[in-house]
Amino acid sequence: MQKTILATDLDGTFLGGSDQQRAALYDWILARRQEIVLIYASGRSLTAMQDVLADLPLQPDHIIADVGTSFYSGPHQLPHAAMEAWLDGCWAADARERIHAVLREHPHLRIQPQVEGRRISCFYDDLALAQAARDAIAPLGFDVLLSDDMYLDVLPQGVQKGPTLLRTLQALSLSPERALVAGDTLNDLSLFQTGLAGVAVANREPRLSQAIAGLAHVHQSELEGAGGVLEALQRFH
Template sequence: MVSHPSGSTPTRTPATAHPSVRRNAVSLTPRLVLATDLDGTFLGGDDQQRQALYADLNSRGDDLLLIFVTGRDLTFVADLVSQPGMPTPDLIIGDVGTTIVHGRDHAPVTELQDWVDERWNGANERVRDLLADEPGLRLQPVMGQRRVSYYYDPATLQASTIAKVEAAGFDVITSADTFLDVLPRGVAKGPTLTRLVAALDLPADAVLVAGDTLNDLSLFQTAFRGVAVGNSEPALVERLAGLSDVHHSALPGCAGIADAIEHFRFFAPSGA
């Protein structure tokens, strides 16, 4: 169970809180755009490591644009950011890339949400019917509107099941030998983040992605710099081999993120 920071450390005021993705875009000139997974990454590490990173991020003001990129839903995120000391994200990419909202009021980023909706086309029931009798799958109690999620048994899941889903026009993402998500074709954490960064006209060299499992893989397949934190699953580390812009930190979770911020010198003094 994750323990959250305590104390009276002030939290950030998000830079964006309006349905238009371009609100205040001219003032969005952060030195760091941190696009981070939650479980095992932004929520990873020990109490001291989490508190140190959160306090640092809360002190950064307009130098930081924080994006949570997670498989979790908005209810989970809302509970999370209510914890003392937890930084409030400027934007949230939830439900494995299929939900895109502003951090303070959860108003949809309409331009991107419409793109996902068009690709999904209300396919929840169709996907559930398609996979109703497939071995090795158990439906998760997840209410995402634009994905269908399962627990899966890697010993019994059939390759033909994956092929069946893909032939029907959807994508499949697995992670931690436990979770399987059926998503709209071409939609995942990475593609959604790429579109969001473009919509905000943010510089690619300000972006740092962070993750620890295979459902974060698409984040690292963007043009952005990234950190695979020290507790990353071996399957992700294997897939990242040879990617020059990925820092493989020896430190877990939040400590790995802090290590990467230092490694890439996002907050280094100008000219240093």
């Protein structure tokens, strides 16, 4: 039997919902652990994820971190050679210098400390100003992602959670037909744009709801966080 692949965002999704919903999801997966490939796809860095991993009863098989700009594999969370080569090839040596030159013209953005991966991330308060910064950076050849009404991420062009997941499935010879993705904010939109089966949990960002409208392969759950993930996973598996 082919394994089911669950690629899920953490904050608000796999970690969201009530205590009871999380326990039900985690217990369900633990009872079928050998049948499921578990991939955490997070905006967090691997370092920022460690406290979460320490508290979770489920350790992932693979981790997509830093909004898709980092990848780690196996129980020791080691880099994967093919994935590293692809990600490095997408992030030019002068990328940070070029991005920071533009960011200096947008002092309202607050650069996030301790960011890892091939990206630069900022906090914003004013959406219109953040959109202006995005429009100034994008012509340099980067993807600029605004999410959760507070995060601005500058990423290698074509590199987000979704494209990195597709590359992961290819590198690990995993079947896309057996993959289910889950998320709640706009930094998960690229997961849903892969065409893979998906679930957007009830506590999703309103702009995510708008962005996935009409995507028949994405279930818009009425259950929050882990509850929505379990609902979709039970149907899919």
